[in-house]
Amino acid sequence: MKEKKTFKAIRSDAGAEKKPAAKLTEKLRKKNSPEQQQKPQKQGKTQKQPKQKQQKQPKQEREQKFPALKAQKAQAAKPQKPMKAQKTAALSAEEVISPKKKKSALPKKEIRRRIETAEPTQATGTTTVKIIPLGGVDGIGMNMTAFECGNDIIVVDCGIAFPGEDMPGVEVVTPDFTYLQKNEDKLRGLILTHGHEDHIGSVPFFLKKVKCDVYATRLTLGILQYKLEEHQIREGDLYEVRAGEVVTLGNFDVEFIHVNHSMPDSVALCIGTPVGRIVHTGDFKVDYTPVGTTPIDLARFAELGRKGVRLLLCDSTNAERPGYTPSENILTASFDRIFSETNKRVVIATFSSNVHRIQQVLEASEKWGRKVAVTGRSMQNVLKAARDLGYISIPEGLVVDLAECKLFPPEKRTILTTGSLG
Numbered sequence: 001m002k003e004k005k006t007f008k009a010i011r012s013d014a015g016a017e018k019k020p021a022a023k024l025t026e027k028l029r030k031k032n033s034p035e036q037q038q039k040p041q042k043q044g045k046t047q048k049q050p051k052q053k054q055q056k057q058p059k060q061e062r063e064q065k066f067p068a069l070k071a072q073k074a075q076a077a078k079p080q081k082p083m084k085a086q087k088t089a090a091l092s093a094e095e096v097i098s099p100k101k102k103k104s105a106l107p108k109k110e111i112r113r114r115i116e117t118a119e120p121t122q123a124t125g126t127t128t129v130k131i132i133p134l135g136g137v138d139g140i141g142m143n144m145t146a147f148e149c150g151n152d153i154i155v156v157d158c159g160i161a162f163p164g165e166d167m168p169g170v171e172v173v174t175p176d177f178t179y180l181q182k183n184e185d186k187l188r189g190l191i192l193t194h195g196h197e198d199h200i201g202s203v204p205f206f207l208k209k210v211k212c213d214v215y216a217t218r219l220t221l222g223i224l225q226y227k228l229e230e231h232q233i234r235e236g237d238l239y240e241v242r243a244g245e246v247v248t249l250g251n252f253d254v255e256f257i258h259v260n261h262s263m264p265d266s267v268a269l270c271i272g273t274p275v276g277r278i279v280h281t282g283d284f285k286v287d288y289t290p291v292g293t294t295p296i297d298l299a300r301f302a303e304l305g306r307k308g309v310r311l312l313l314c315d316s317t318n319a320e321r322p323g324y325t326p327s328e329n330i331l332t333a334s335f336d337r338i339f340s341e342t343n344k345r346v347v348i349a350t351f352s353s354n355v356h357r358i359q360q361v362l363e364a365s366e367k368w369g370r371k372v373a374v375t376g377r378s379m380q381n382v383l384k385a386a387r388d389l390g391y392i393s394i395p396e397g398l399v400v401d402l403a404e405c406k407l408f409p410p411e412k413r414t415i416l417t418t419g420s421l422g
Helices: 002-012 018-031 059-065 067-077 178-182 203-209 218-230 298-307 330-341 355-367 377-388
Strands: 111-113 129-135 144-149 152-156 187-191 214-216 238-240 246-249 252-258 267-273 276-280 311-313 346-350 371-374 413-418
Touching (some): 187 246, 214 218, 218 377, 252 298, 276 298, 346 355, 355 413
Parallel strands (some): 111 238, 187 214, 214 238, 346 413
Antiparallel strands (some): 129 144, 267 276
């Protein structure tokens, strides 16, 4: 290549001296010498052949000359040990709830399983448990409570509150995370009791500030995944838990207890600490005939009461009102009556996470020949998560777009939308 480049330079320079040309002639003479002719000649571009290497030495001669080569081949002949699996790759099919890969640049966060059964551990250098409410004790929404023992902190729920009339321009209100940011090294986990906005709505904002693993039931995590994907959250791992299981987080042993609420997969917590048990009920309802699930596990609460509970943190919404809340089952008859007597469009507002009530609306609409249109992003996300996880059954062709719903007469339409709390 060097000679070719020199030749081009000579041809392109009209005023070049003859001395470089004489050198070129000498080089060509050497190139045509018998020693050089023994080398393989290059072919044209269309017949270009790979450069021929020098003749290989016999195998025994090479190995005698290079002992390291012989040792390397002997090492390669040995059976290789299988590589140690990564932590995420070691999960079984039952542990991973969302194994399907997404084509988007930001896939949904993987949900894992973690089950442990252990006795309460002893705190390091302390027998004091601090309970720090960061929201939810002075009104509806923004539920968040921190429990601290020694060098360990766990957090229960992380919700939003909706602004009042005195907060113009504000969309949502979140708890103050300052204390947890300062003690991030002590955080052992965020535990969610259920999937309502006032209990999980602030999780994306929280995980943007601190790195923390999240523990919740299947449907709650399914709804949370859409929020984290929307906010492009990558930090923290998601762990699925089930009622009756125990997870140990530092000095805390957290047991999950089945309760009834206006959405499936709601749980209460029994938090074992070195100073005694703390029962955190979450939001609950005593319903002996619930829709689509089993009644609240009152037997477990009674058993914990016999064993001894040091502190009870109980849902207090409407606690000052006398009487009791009727069962969710009574709404089935109410929907039948309304749909049978109404020859106009029916608009129903409910919590987007009230999956069982949504199921009742779908069944009543199908029974009376109505098409259902769903409005609201949170309602659509919850419906998709509940359907994918098997918590709701949607007959084919029943749910249509809002624009398509307008093509049907008013008496064949049902509009399903979210309420004031999403």
